[in-house]
Amino acid sequence: MEPKTENLINIHNFLPHREPMLMTDYILELTEDKVITSFRITQDNIFVHNNEFVEAGLIENLAQTCSSILGQSFFENPDADTKVIGFITNIKKIEVFALPKVGDKIISKASLISQFENICHIFCETFNNDELLIRAEINLFIQEVKH
Template sequence: MEIKEDQLINIHNFLPHREPMLMADYILELTKEKVVTSFEIKEDNVFVHNNELAEAGLIENLAQTCSSILGQSFFENPEADTKVIGFITNIKKIELFGLPKTGDKIISKASLISQYENVCHIFCETFNHDELLIRAEINLFIQEVKS
């Protein structure tokens, strides 16, 4: 997938995560049912071991990519100080095919299968160029935290 700099969306507008737990850099495409993100693997990433992003890092990248679909409704106003909490409630199926190395830029794609209020079931995949790294079906929960 060609990354066009003028079409990048800052993922900070759709996720509560911040460094060092932010596992996606940009949203390349976002609709109510689909999201595509990019993430460059850096040496100082907390999930990098022996120059590879560990399985847990790939899963966290997928979860953050997926939560952008559900989270966009909470972050429609980037100026608002909205606080949300979200977590994986279930991993229905997961297949791991490879691990990216430091310096790689991975692309994650997620599609909404179903949603009931603040819980959604999503199919997701991550690629390094044309190589499929991981594929999963996960359930996520997200809600606004009232102060």
């Protein structure tokens, strides 16, 4: 999937994460119940070991991708100084099939299964081209931090 530059959504508008913990570059598609993100693996990434993006990095990438679905309601106004905190509350199922290498651009896709207030259950997968790297079901909790 190679979207046009004008269709890319800045992930900073939907996640509180910043370098070095930001594990997604762009939102390629975002609806109320689905998100697709892209991420280029760089040599200086904290989850790169022996030229591979390790399992913890893949899981963090999935979590950030998934949280974009729930987080979008907190970040509708990019000029607001909104602060949120989020947690993975449960990983119900997870399968790791392969690890991407430095220079690879991975695409993560997540679909909302269910949501109750600020808790959601999401199915997600990450691909390197057509190769499935990881598949999981994750529960997330996100809330706004009041000043």
